[in-house]
Amino acid sequence: MEEKETTIIFGIRAVIEAIQNDETIDKIYVQKGLSGQLIQELQQKTRSGEYNISYVPVEKLNKLVKGNHQGVVAKISPVAFASLEEEVEKTLSKNTSPLFLLLDQIDDVRNFGAIIRTAECCGVDAIIIPKKGGAPVTADTVKTSAGAIFKIPLIKVDHIKDAIYYMQASNIKVVAATEKTDSLLYTTDFNHPLALVMGNEGKGISDSVLKLVDEKAKLPMMGSIGSLNVSVACGAFLYEVVRQRL
Structure with missing residues (x-):
């Protein structure tokens, strides 16, 4: 990039x-x-x-x-954005089990940067964000990503729904990370072309997006606090994908 x-x-x-x-x-x-x-x-x-x-x-x-x-x-923006269609087509041509990350209106630029850093370490092929409503790409994003932002394609779409439709049409399963399910990520099969959706820090994934996904999965919560920081949760999900695929 x-x-x-x-x-x-x-x-x-x-x-x-x-x-x-x-x-x-x-x-x-x-x-x-x-x-x-x-x-x-x-x-x-x-x-x-x-x-x-x-x-x-x-x-x-x-x-x-x-x-x-x-x-x-x-x-x-300090980075140039890639095309959804071109990036998906290019990835599918060289990778039988691609991994895409869809971010549904992540607000905090540091969370955004931390997610990019983890995504690059986990072999994510591209990150998709909405044109409106998400955190901008700032100097703080670049710094928190530790330079990973220049090593992984970023794609902007009019709405995350557009990316989900395109993924599904390309035979890529879309899985939402959400507490609104009984299914744990550890019992979810990630050994196939995958697009993982992470939601907003406060509101999570919007209901309209949740209606479109193929599967939902959640992290088990053992303490009294009901949720994790989104970048931490994203890391847990991505490394479960890595574990299953190793």
Whole structure:
């Protein structure tokens, strides 16, 4: 994966030019209530829904940059994203038991980075995230991943459901890591083409996604606390896959 410098750009015209130059923009912050011809032009450029846009108070923008941001700040991703179709096709052509990881709106950039690091160690072929609602790829993500982010393909999709449909159409079984089941991961068969779904730190996997998966599995919880940190849970699941496949 191509490594690029983590960059924050600001100013409406600068962000418009970045879009026109096909920069990999991870997130755009727009001041609430902003109006004018240039902001209308920016809204037209981002109307496709391809961009992750948050409308925020001016105080948020002032914390992100020091300077005349004109109400618009954007973060350019330090990595280039891969194509779902191309990556799945390429992986299936060389691997009879591929392993994909689908992240349903992981919020915390450090959790995201830790998951990427573990995924690379466990031989995950690609990580799929939604274009909107998930943690952005930041310098903290890169640091926490210990460089693994540049060694494993990252894919953005409009919705995790899109990736699930594509996986299933490609004969890849989709398994959700969720407490909403009686099946333990230790009794789940991972010796086949697999896509593992991990959910949000607080809400878990959304119900609409859970309805689509082929199987569900959970970790046994022996203590009084009801859940693990998502990066820890992800590590437990991935290493059970590794154990079964060794």
